[in-house]
Amino acid sequence: MKVEYQNAQVFDGHKFVKQNFTVENGTFTAVGTNNQSADQTVDLTGYYVTPGLINAHTHITLAADPHYWDNKEQNAVTKTVLAIQNLKESLTVGVTFVRDVGSTEDVDLNLMKSHLSDLPGIVASGSALSMTGGHGAKGGLEVDGVDEARKGARTVLKKGAKNVKVMATGGVATPGETPYDVQLSEDEIRAAVVEAHHKGFPTAAHAQGTEGIKNAVRAGIDSVEHAIFMDDEAVKLMKQYGTVVVPTLVAPRAIMKNLKNFLTLWSRKLV
Structure with missing residues (x-):
């Protein structure tokens, strides 16, 4: 079926442009033209169209x-x-x-x-690698030392992971730890990174505290998740190593929205 969508605000990679476009069997077949052979027309006045x-x-x-x-x-x-x-x-x-x-x-x-057609595509990591009792240990894969980190990465890759996730620091939502806690060491992270890269897959590190961020970057991690307390030295290291930052800005918003619950949790950490 060929459908022409009219008067849409279409994102062209730089800005939104008002234009028509035609879609046939899920594929754009014409952009910016009136398609006389369309089976159906849909007016998108007031709507915005972007890539997925x-x-x-x-x-x-x-x-x-x-x-x-x-x-x-x-x-x-x-x-x-x-x-x-x-x-x-x-x-x-x-x-x-x-x-x-x-x-x-x-x-x-x-x-x-x-490959369910009614769901988004997924790049999966499987179990994240954490130190024993560390951030995400419940439900994750606990590893201690270089050999176990290497084995852990190989294990999740064997299961089909397309990305290896490691926990370089503590976090805000787990009792008994803080974001500044250094958890998996630089050498442990490096071992996991090497294994993932051998298979051609990227790596990501949960890293909030300053030292943990630097450990992950020096270990060759591909992306640092959160990077809340990165300093100028960390930024320079990221530029040097080509590290990507995924800032997860919705997380601080969620914390502030549920501040009462987090204050209760943090007070338990101090006891």
């Missing part, structure tokens, strides 16, 4: 609602149901591809392999 968006940092098995799991059992099935809900919600706001940087029960890996 990419969410570079997701955890599809996590719930935005802190009470989501109240009275619910957590297992592979329920986590998959939640992941599918999250992915379908992403589609409604124009996200057509996501990079999942740490999933439980290998849900992201299995959904990636399923």
Whole structure:
């Protein structure tokens, strides 16, 4: 079926331009022309058209609602149901591809392999690598030392991961740690990076505190997630190594929106 969309504000890579376009079987066949042979016309006055968006940092098995799991059992099935809900919600706001940087029960890996047509595409990491008891250890893959980090990376790659995620620092949502905590060491991270690069896949590091950020960059990590407390030296290192920063700006917003819950959590850390 050939459909002509009229009067749309279309993003051309630099700005929005008002123009018509024709889509046939999911493919743009004409742009900026009136198509007399169209089977149907749709007026998009007041609407904006962009390419599919990419969410570079997701955890599809996590719930935005802190009470989501109240009275619910957590297992592979329920986590998959939640992941599918999250992915379908992403589609409604124009996200057509996501990079999942740490999933439980290998849900992201299995959904990636399923190639379901009504979900966004997925670049899956599987279990994130963390030190024993470290950030994301619950549901992640605990590794200690260079050899275990190497084995951990090989394990998630064997399962089909297209990205290896490591935890370089603590975070704000886990009792008993802070964002400044250095967790996986530079050598441990480097071992995981080398294994991923041998297979041709990128790596990502949860790194909020300054020293952990620098450790990850010097280890050759491809992207630093959050990078909240990076300093000028960290920025210079990133330029030197070609490291990408994924700032996850929605995270501080979520913290402020749920500040009462986080203040309660942080007070427990001080006890």
